[in-house]
Amino acid sequence: MKGVNLKWFKGDPMHVREIYCYDLFKRYGVWTAPRASYTKLTIIIGGDVAYYGVYAMIEEINKQFLKGRKDFDGDAGNLWKCCWAGGAGPDLVNRGYYSVGVEDIHLDESQSRRYDYDLKTNKTALTTAYNQLLSFIDGLNNLNDSNPAEIKAWFESKMDMDLFLKTYAVNVVCGMWDDYWNNKNNYYLYFDEDGKVYFIPYDYDNTLGTSNDLYYFGDAGTKDPLHWGQDDERPLLTKILRVDEFKAKYVQYLKELVNDQNSYFTYTASKQRIDTWHAIIAGSVDNDTVADYDSESYKSIYDAPAPGERHLFTGC
Numbered sequence: 001m002k003g004v005n006l007k008w009f010k011g012d013p014m015h016v017r018e019i020y021c022y023d024l025f026k027r028y029g030v031w032t033a034p035r036a037s038y039t040k041l042t043i044i045i046g047g048d049v050a051y052y053g054v055y056a057m058i059e060e061i062n063k064q065f066l067k068g069r070k071d072f073d074g075d076a077g078n079l080w081k082c083c084w085a086g087g088a089g090p091d092l093v094n095r096g097y098y099s100v101g102v103e104d105i106h107l108d109e110s111q112s113r114r115y116d117y118d119l120k121t122n123k124t125a126l127t128t129a130y131n132q133l134l135s136f137i138d139g140l141n142n143l144n145d146s147n148p149a150e151i152k153a154w155f156e157s158k159m160d161m162d163l164f165l166k167t168y169a170v171n172v173v174c175g176m177w178d179d180y181w182n183n184k185n186n187y188y189l190y191f192d193e194d195g196k197v198y199f200i201p202y203d204y205d206n207t208l209g210t211s212n213d214l215y216y217f218g219d220a221g222t223k224d225p226l227h228w229g230q231d232d233e234r235p236l237l238t239k240i241l242r243v244d245e246f247k248a249k250y251v252q253y254l255k256e257l258v259n260d261q262n263s264y265f266t267y268t269a270s271k272q273r274i275d276t277w278h279a280i281i282a283g284s285v286d287n288d289t290v291a292d293y294d295s296e297s298y299k300s301i302y303d304a305p306a307p308g309e310r311h312l313f314t315g316c
Helices: 017-027 063-067 123-141 148-158 161-173 244-258 267-285 295-299
Strands: 004-008 036-045 048-059 078-082 117-119 187-191 197-201
Touching (some): 017 036, 017 048, 017 161, 036 267, 048 267, 078 123, 161 197, 161 244
Antiparallel strands (some): 036 048
């Protein structure tokens, strides 16, 4: 690895949301998820030393990431970062903006612009990469909704469906509402050298208790996992769930994650993991210079909820 992303636990007194989610992806066999851990950040300038506290250290999704995942068919394919940059959003319906588009050839390195679909590899072959992306988007939207067999055959030729359905089961169980399905945001697409398309999960700070009414999403703890987001506007999920076999597998994976006989998303197993992580960072959090919460909220996170209140792991 040539670099990592350091991320402050803003609004997360437990110092755990992203660490927990990426760990759960790994435990459930979603090998496309970034790795994540804790680090203490100290910045030294001259003789001055400033301690900035505990940060999440998250694997960067780039060329090195692709090389480290041997299950991809090669690492020379096209990697797209898909985030809502203020345009139509990467909903896989609209073609949106793309990295260094034809109209932007005149821009120099001192100018900055964000794109809904931002090419991260093979930038000198942008047109070829963009045409590949458009072919996928057009093929997806041209699928006949009344022909599940056609939909099933198309997806199986384009994606690893077990892997994708497992990815989305973890995404929904963790309460990730700032995602593709709801908010057309926060994912990568990788087209490997064989043309297979992989959905890479990304940015999991809005999970595990950050539910709100933003974009009319409501309470993630009670949201229907079969209608998680904007059904009429997110074909990648809505078309997949038109296939009974895919829908059944998705439900199966949701049930596996919350089954008390497993050690994935259950309260007891989750608390044990979090307690272990807290023991590691406990001596470093008290001196965190940028915390936006008080120490009592950190220490009392496991207190029993009052009647009528929801607990962190209640709902899903």
